[in-house]
Amino acid sequence: MKFIQIAALLLIASICASGCSSSGRTKPGGMGSEFGNAGDGSVNGNYGSAGAQSNGYSVDDQSGPLAKRIIYFVYDSNEVQPEYMPIVTNHANYLASNRGKTVVLEGHADERGSPEYNIALGEQRAQSVAKLMKLQGVGEAQIQIVSFGEEKAAVSGHDENAWQQNRRVEINYTEH
Amino acid sequence: MILSGENVSIKNLVATLLGVCLLMISSNTPAELTVEISKSVESNVSIAIVPFGGTQPGENLGSIVAADLHRSGRFKILPDSQMPERPHTPDEVHFDAWKSLGQDNLVIGQVKQTGTDQYSAEFQLFDAVRGTQLVSTSLSFASSDSRRTAHRIADLIYKQLTGEDGAFATRIAYVSVSSADGAKGRRYMLQVADADGYNPQTIVGSPEPIMSPAWSPDGKKIAYVSFENKRSAIYMQNLASKDRQKVSELPGINGAPAWSPDGTQLAMTLSKDGNPEIYIMTLANRSLRRVTDHFAIDTEPTWTKDGSQLVFTSDRGGKPQLYSVSSNGGQPERITYEGDYNARGVFSPDGKSLSLVHGNGGDYRIAVLDIASKQLRVLSSGRLDESPSFAPNGSMILYASQNGKAGLSTVSSNGKVKENLSSSGNEMREPAWSP
Numbered sequence: 001m002k003f004i005q006i007a008a009l010l011l012i013a014s015i016c017a018s019g020c021s022s023s024g025r026t027k028p029g030g031m032g033s034e035f036g037n038a039g040d041g042s043v044n045g046n047y048g049s050a051g052a053q054s055n056g057y058s059v060d061d062q063s064g065p066l067a068k069r070i071i072y073f074v075y076d077s078n079e080v081q082p083e084y085m086p087i088v089t090n091h092a093n094y095l096a097s098n099r100g101k102t103v104v105l106e107g108h109a110d111e112r113g114s115p116e117y118n119i120a121l122g123e124q125r126a127q128s129v130a131k132l133m134k135l136q137g138v139g140e141a142q143i144q145i146v147s148f149g150e151e152k153a154a155v156s157g158h159d160e161n162a163w164q165q166n167r168r169v170e171i172n173y174t175e176h
Numbered sequence: 177m178i179l180s181g182e183n184v185s186i187k188n189l190v191a192t193l194l195g196v197c198l199l200m201i202s203s204n205t206p207a208e209l210t211v212e213i214s215k216s217v218e219s220n221v222s223i224a225i226v227p228f229g230g231t232q233p234g235e236n237l238g239s240i241v242a243a244d245l246h247r248s249g250r251f252k253i254l255p256d257s258q259m260p261e262r263p264h265t266p267d268e269v270h271f272d273a274w275k276s277l278g279q280d281n282l283v284i285g286q287v288k289q290t291g292t293d294q295y296s297a298e299f300q301l302f303d304a305v306r307g308t309q310l311v312s313t314s315l316s317f318a319s320s321d322s323r324r325t326a327h328r329i330a331d332l333i334y335k336q337l338t339g340e341d342g343a344f345a346t347r348i349a350y351v352s353v354s355s356a357d358g359a360k361g362r363r364y365m366l367q368v369a370d371a372d373g374y375n376p377q378t379i380v381g382s383p384e385p386i387m388s389p390a391w392s393p394d395g396k397k398i399a400y401v402s403f404e405n406k407r408s409a410i411y412m413q414n415l416a417s418k419d420r421q422k423v424s425e426l427p428g429i430n431g432a433p434a435w436s437p438d439g440t441q442l443a444m445t446l447s448k449d450g451n452p453e454i455y456i457m458t459l460a461n462r463s464l465r466r467v468t469d470h471f472a473i474d475t476e477p478t479w480t481k482d483g484s485q486l487v488f489t490s491d492r493g494g495k496p497q498l499y500s501v502s503s504n505g506g507q508p509e510r511i512t513y514e515g516d517y518n519a520r521g522v523f524s525p526d527g528k529s530l531s532l533v534h535g536n537g538g539d540y541r542i543a544v545l546d547i548a549s550k551q552l553r554v555l556s557s558g559r560l561d562e563s564p565s566f567a568p569n570g571s572m573i574l575y576a577s578q579n580g581k582a583g584l585s586t587v588s589s590n591g592k593v594k595e596n597l598s599s600s601g602n603e604m605r606e607p608a609w610s611p
Contacts, residue, residue, distance in 0.1 A: 114519035120473040151385035
């Protein structure tokens, strides 16, 4: 079990690193190195416990590990930041052990720049989350992706405070 | 080299304030729409447009003509308050009075009611320096066509004085978003209005986003993106019959429709194969051919005038920039280098320049790239300007801006005049100027 977890982590790290650099969006000192640190054990333990927990929780539990459903992104990036990995993992573990459950990953962008480019960016964000989930055992058929770009802001306002809340992927369960 | 279009001197500021006063005094602007002149730079050709005589069925036709000509950035309009006289017929004109004010041209006119809801507008354009008549025409109209008649008069004057076709009697399409009940209660409407934003008509409405309206080259149809089924799909709608067809609803993105110059093909962005790529659909048989092939984002295609190439936005170099590619596919060539964000290119009607969204230092502005000289000129001055669209005569660019609320703005292609069109209630986004 431990071996599989480590292998999965390495796989995630390598796919992210290659995916991000190939699209030119890897920030210096970004995902690759932080994943390396996380691999030392802390996140590994987290992965295990989160998986064990979420198996026993309901999606509707407001205080459970599935309560957090929004992953935020930095500007013009589709890279899942390390701080949001536990959210992805909690949902991935739940979905992996509940094959009847399905999610729509809704990608969004902030209002800056061109609307159709932002549609593409929102889709890439949702795909990043989907990729991580699939690596953790979620089935292809359990995930649907839609991007709304800048069309459905969560927060109105035209400053970084609003923008950072609008650059997001929402995990929405379609069956309960 | 970036040339800024913001050279507003004190003299020009005075001209701006006078322009605002002119509009405040002379225009009977409906509550639904306000026109605000935010930038005005002195133009070469001076013209006085006397408010038309007779009972007008709506706003004074002369005032509408003056506002149209002003927006083009090609004329210096004499404010009503400085007019030495208010003639309505040629025999009432004293040319010396206008000449001494430095007026190159003079327009007078009057409206007569000729029947039940039947009017005729007679107007004359004079060379005020020589005292000669350049145009004299009479147009009949019903009250509902009063503004359109004024736009046609503005077109005739524009054509006479510049040698180019006017674009005042054209239309614009845009997405209007009402959010009376907050984010959850948003309603998206595709609307078509006169080029100055008046007379809006709703083409289609939805609680889910509508995006990217694109006029067919004959002006009869609009292609657009609708999320009404909770996912994107491209539709094509006939404006007269309201008949509409779903063109594409493939898995992933169905976006950025762009008509080929001959109207037989639609370029679009599809991500059915995993990431956004440019495709061309032949409308007659709905067959698709793929134009781009890269793991980065490729989107926002626009056709060259001869249909042989597409320009599109791609972040294959790390940041969004514009690239051109043969419409048969092949190796794309990067065409923008200045600034860290260049997207949503659209060709000018003469094909010699591209308007685009230019991001630099955190501001997103409308710029024009001259294809031959590769010179980029920033025309707008907002923080969040997007979605540029040329007037069919190339004289102005319509775009979406953010002034507390999403609205539409125009800037003359020479950068001299910028105006905001905004409705009092709804947000307005993603404008597209009709052919």
